[in-house]
Amino acid sequence: MENKETYWxxxxxxxxxxxxxxxxxxxxxxLLLVEPLNAIRLGGYKLGFxxxxxxxxxxxxxxxFWYGAKMNKLDKKYHAEG
Amino acid sequence: MDELKLYTYIAVFGTFALYFGIAWWARxxxxxxxxxxxxxxxxxxxxxxxxxxxxxAASFISMAGLIAFLGYGGSVxxxxxxxxxxxxxxxxAPYMRKHGxxxxxxxxxxxYYSKTAxxxxxxxxxxxxxxxxxxxxxxxxxxxxxxxxxDYDLGLVIGMVVVWVYAVLGGMKGITYTQIAQYCVMIxxxxxxxxxxxxxxxxxxxxxxxxxxxxxxxxGVYLLDKLDMVVTDLGFKEYTTxxxxxxxxxxxxxxxxxxxxxxxxxxxMRFFTVPSVQAARQSAGYALVCIALLYTxxxxxxxxxxxxxLNTIEPVAGQNLEYAERPQWFKDWEKTGLxxxxxxxxxGKVQYTADKATNEMVKVDRDIMVLxxxxxxxxxxxxxxxxxxxxxxxxxxxxxxLLLAISSSVSHDLMKGVFVPDMTEKNELLAxxxxxxxxxxxxxxxxxxxxxxxxGTVALAFGLAASSIFPALMMGIFSxxxxxxxxxxxxxxxxxxxxxxVFQHKGVMFIPGTSFLGDMGPNWFFGISPxxxxxxxxLVNFAVAFAMLKVTGPAPSEIQDMxxxxxxxxxxxxxxxx
Numbered sequence: 243m244e245n246k247e248t249y250w251x252x253x254x255x256x257x258x259x260x261x262x263x264x265x266x267x268x269x270x271x272x273l274l275l276v277e278p279l280n281a282i283r284l285g286g287y288k289l290g291f292x293x294x295x296x297x298x299x300x301x302x303x304x305x306x307f308w309y310g311a312k313m314n315k316l317d318k319k320y321h322a323e324g
Numbered sequence: 325m326d327e328l329k330l331y332t333y334i335a336v337f338g339t340f341a342l343y344f345g346i347a348w349w350a351r352x353x354x355x356x357x358x359x360x361x362x363x364x365x366x367x368x369x370x371x372x373x374x375x376x377x378x379x380x381a382a383s384f385i386s387m388a389g390l391i392a393f394l395g396y397g398g399s400v401x402x403x404x405x406x407x408x409x410x411x412x413x414x415x416x417a418p419y420m421r422k423h424g425x426x427x428x429x430x431x432x433x434x435x436y437y438s439k440t441a442x443x444x445x446x447x448x449x450x451x452x453x454x455x456x457x458x459x460x461x462x463x464x465x466x467x468x469x470x471x472x473x474x475d476y477d478l479g480l481v482i483g484m485v486v487v488w489v490y491a492v493l494g495g496m497k498g499i500t501y502t503q504i505a506q507y508c509v510m511i512x513x514x515x516x517x518x519x520x521x522x523x524x525x526x527x528x529x530x531x532x533x534x535x536x537x538x539x540x541x542x543x544g545v546y547l548l549d550k551l552d553m554v555v556t557d558l559g560f561k562e563y564t565t566x567x568x569x570x571x572x573x574x575x576x577x578x579x580x581x582x583x584x585x586x587x588x589x590x591x592x593m594r595f596f597t598v599p600s601v602q603a604a605r606q607s608a609g610y611a612l613v614c615i616a617l618l619y620t621x622x623x624x625x626x627x628x629x630x631x632x633x634l635n636t637i638e639p640v641a642g643q644n645l646e647y648a649e650r651p652q653w654f655k656d657w658e659k660t661g662l663x664x665x666x667x668x669x670x671x672g673k674v675q676y677t678a679d680k681a682t683n684e685m686v687k688v689d690r691d692i693m694v695l696x697x698x699x700x701x702x703x704x705x706x707x708x709x710x711x712x713x714x715x716x717x718x719x720x721x722x723x724x725x726l727l728l729a730i731s732s733s734v735s736h737d738l739m740k741g742v743f744v745p746d747m748t749e750k751n752e753l754l755a756x757x758x759x760x761x762x763x764x765x766x767x768x769x770x771x772x773x774x775x776x777x778x779x780g781t782v783a784l785a786f787g788l789a790a791s792s793i794f795p796a797l798m799m800g801i802f803s804x805x806x807x808x809x810x811x812x813x814x815x816x817x818x819x820x821x822x823x824x825x826v827f828q829h830k831g832v833m834f835i836p837g838t839s840f841l842g843d844m845g846p847n848w849f850f851g852i853s854p855x856x857x858x859x860x861x862x863l864v865n866f867a868v869a870f871a872m873l874k875v876t877g878p879a880p881s882e883i884q885d886m887x888x889x890x891x892x893x894x895x896x897x898x899x900x901x902x
Contacts, residue, residue, distance in 0.1 A: 250891050257414045264410045268403045273575055276396075280565065285536035286546030291564045294399035295391075295623040296532060299406045299616050306413045306609040313418075314602055317893055 249320045256312055260305050267293060267301040331709035332471050339509050339713045340486055343502045343720075347490030350501040355749050358495030358756055359426040359732050365500055365597045371610025374594045376503035376510060376717070377725035378405075378585075378611070379618060380456070381463030384510060384718035388697075389690035391626030392633075395561065397568030398626065404581025406612060406619055411586040411794075413608030417595040419801045419890045421604035426596060427729075428589040428793065429737040435800040436808035437883060439742055444815055446733045448792050449589045452785040453726045454767070456590075460726070461771030463719035470660065470695065471712040477772055483720060484768040491724045491764075492757050496597060499724045506717040511617055513714020517698040517707050518621045521628050524701060531624035551631050557641065558634070559678030563627065569853055577856035584786035584858055587794030590729035601893035629693045632700045637676045637685070644673040653699035662689035727767070731760035787826060791818035791861025799869060804887045805878035806869065814869030822861030826854045 271279060276290030284292050352358040365373070383405070391398030425431050429449060433442030461480055468479025490498050515531070522534030526547055538546050551563050560566075568574055585591065594611075595604045636654075637645050647667060657663035664687035665674060676685040695715065698708045735755040740747050747755070792815040799806045799814070852860065878884070 246888060246892055253891075260410070260414055264407065268407055268578065269575060272399060272403060273571060273578065277565075285533075286538065286548045287536040288548075288564050291396055291399075291548075292536070294396060295402055296620055298403050299620055302406055302410050303609070303612055303616055305410055306605075306612055309414055310602070310605040310609055313605060317602065320892070321894070 245320055249316065252316055253313065256309060256316075260309050264302065264305060268298040272298050328705040328708060329472070331706050332712050335706075335709040335713040336472065336716060339505075339717060342505055343486065343490055346501045346505055347494045347498045350498045351493050352495035352497045352753075355426075355736075355753050355756070357497045358753055359596075359728075359736065360593075361495075361497040361500045361597045364599060367598055367603045367606035368610050369500070369504055370594060370598050370603075370607040371612075371614050372507040373500045373503040373597075374591065374607065374611035375614030375618075376507035376721035377594060378591055378615060378722070379510065379718055380722035381460055381467075381715065381719040383618065383622075384514065384715055385463065385694050386691050388622045388625040388629065389693035391623055392630040392693050393690055394568055395555075395563035395566035395627075397566050397574065398623075400568065400574050400577045400581065402619055402623065404578045405585055406615060407578070407582040408585025409608050409612040409615070411582060412591070412595070413605055415798050416586060416592065416794075416801070417604045417608055418601045418893070420592065420797070421595050421598065422601050422893060423886075423890050424596075426593075427732050427736055428592050428797075429733055430741065432796060432800070433737075433741065435883070435886070436796075436811050437880070438808040438812065441796075441808060441812050441815075442737055442741060444812060445793065445796070446737050448788050448815075448819070449733050450730060452588065452788050453590060453730045454770075455785045457723055457726045457730075457763075457767040458770045460719045460723035461767050464716060464723070465771060467712060467715045467719065471709075480768060480771050483716070483723075484764055487720055487724050487727065488761065488764050491727055492760050495756065496728055499728055500597065502724070503721045506721040507614060509717040510714045510721075511614070513710045513717070514618050514625075514694075515621055517701070517703055517711060518625050518628075520703050520707065521632070521697065521701045522624060525628055525631065531621045531628075535624040535627055547631065548627065551627060554631070554634050558638075558676065563630070573852050573856055576852045576859045580786060580790050580856050580858035580862075583794045583862055584790035587789035587792075587797065588785075589733070589789075589793065590725045592797075593729060593732070594725075625694065625697065629697045629700070632697070633688075633693075634676065636700060637674050644675055647672055647674055650674070651700075653696055656699070657692055657696055660692075661687075662692050663687060723767070727760050727763050730763045731756050734759045734763075786855075787822040787858035787861060788819060790858030791822040791865055795862050795865040795869070799866070801887065801890060803873075804884045805873065807873055807876045807879045809876045810869045810872035813872045814865040814867075817868040818861045818865030821864045822857055825857045825860075 271290065272294035276294060279290035279293065280288040282289040287296070387398075387401055390401060420428075420431055423431055423434070425434065429442045429445035432445040433439060461483065464483030465476040465480040468474050468482065469476040472479070474482075490502050494502070518531040519529050522531040523529045525540060526534040526537040527540040528534040528537045535547060538544050539550060543550075548564055555561070555563050568577070595607060598604050598607050636651065639645075647665060654663065658665070664685070666684055666686045668682060668684050669675070674684055675682060676688075677683045695711060698711055735752055735758075739755055740752050795818060796811050796815050799811060
């Protein structure tokens with residue numbers, strides 16, 4: 243396939259975006275910034291605590307499906323289904 | 325026989341009959357059926373099977389208990405054991421599926437053109453898997469002895485026979501379909517009590533929302549605020565902010581669990597069972613959906629169990645429970661020795677505080693929280709019976725997946741791959757079944773005579789996966805030039821550093837007294853606990869491999885072409901042996 247290089251670099255860009263968000267919601271909001279975030283409330287949850295025990299997991303789910311959908315489009319564009 | 329016992333027998337043996345039926349229906353006829361279920365599992369089915377495979381007795385029984393007592397600190401398990409699936413979906417699974425082989429060591433041997441690499445990978449895999457299996461076998465024995473009051477050893481033997489029948493008969497095909505059934509049993513058993521308890525405490529039937537709601541007693545106080553208040557009054561750390569060994573330790577711990585999850589071979593090999601690269605990416609998503617159903621309920625189970633426990637002992641501040649009037653579940657768990665009371669001030673009442681001198685609940689085992697939870701909340705007997713069947717489903721499904729990983733690495737990687745390359749398919753299938761039988765007997769023996777180091781080795785299993793397998797696989801895909809020698813050097817350095825650190829604090833081979841730098845916080849490297857050190861080992865692995873790459877020069881061009889081929893889906897054939 244002639245466009246292998248561009249396919250791969252588009253994939254790498256997507257992975258980079260996803261992993262930046264992956265890091266931000268878990269290590270960022272759930273760990274490093276937990277204290278300032280805990281000042282904000284989400285119902286009975288302190289927001290930092292919520293990210294550590296709930297929000298990060300929901301974000302991971304959205305990330306995986308979003309990446310999968312984006313990659314399916316990319317596969318179609320480069321005729322790389324299979 | 326009382327009602328509870330009758331329900332438990334029905335739940336446990338009813339589910340066993342179901343597993344046998346499925347195993348007979350889905351028995352394996354070829355090595356492809358045996359190792360990768362013929363490559364024809366749909367992503368959603370695979371997601372449920374991965375969920376059952378991944379969620380072990382530890383997830384089902386222990387995790388909520390850990391969270392109950394660690395509070396916010398328990399978040400490392402929640403984030404660590406789910407975040408790894410993001411890494412799997414983006415960094416490993418699709419490309420390894422495209423390559424199309426049966427096992428993880430086989431992938432490593434192709435990519436690093438080296439039998440040494442394959443053998444190193446097999447050794448890591450076997451150590452990681454065996455330590456896990458021991459835990460599952462112990463879980464089966466405990467569940468039987470607690471719920472059916474049969475002997476621990478007999479319970480273990482029943483568990484071994486059940487796994488043997490469907491794993492040896494069905495291989496990956498039988499295991500996958502049985503795991504789908506086990507996932508359903510497990511998730512019902514986990515969420516139904518949680519829904520009841522959430523409804524009782526907050527009036528909200530969805531545990532994830534109940535945890536953030538106000539109490540149903542009309543006070544208008546949020547459950548978590550009340551819990552924070554109660555635990556701090558007793559001298560414990562505040563529930564929603566209690567840290568575990570400092571931010572850096574929690575960071576390293578979470579990272580170790582994430583990359584360890586992505587590097588565990590029994591999980592990775594599930595992605596070889598789906599028909600395409602696209603399906604491999606989707607499988608990771610469905611797997612996380614199935615896992616998240618339990619993992620987002622677990623914090624609610626943990627917090628509510630702690631709340632109910634404290635509320636039973638001290639319903640109103642200063643009015644403690646009379647020991648003579650303690651509830652039935654209290655007596656039941658005292659019999660097992662997992663709950664112990666000592667009336668230190670001889671007032672006949674139960675005082676439960678953080679202060680060692682006055683605390684009278686001298687032992688509250690974390691593992692009893694999930695199992696005792698329905699009884700503490702006065703739920704009906706059939707719910708308690710369901711929890712017993714769920715715990716067994718969790719332990720058996722994980723044990724089967726691990727046994728398959730062990731037997732395929734011995735029969736396919738060592739025997740067929742290294743020592744007897746001209747073995748026929750029929751003989752390889754037989755070898756797989758014989759190896760699995762031996763592995764079950766070995767695991768059963770270790771379950772009956774647990775080695776003293778069993779508890780410490782789970783850390784080692786994750787440490788090994790994180791510091792050796794994950795970096796080797798990732799570099800194999802994302803660095804075309806990475807050479808075999810450099811990768812093997814990285815793996816050995818990563819394992820070496822991790823094992824050295826674990827041993828120096830926990831004892832050589834976990835033998836007490838042989839640790840040369842005591843198991844104490846002040847001696848830890850930047851305060852990182854041995855369980856969390858896998859992430860440092862992984863960094864060492866990457867650093868050594870890239871440094872060695874400068875010395876060895878890049879991988880041969882045909883290997884670089886292979887990597888290029890792996891990166892783009894297109895024309896994927898079914899998983900095959902050659």
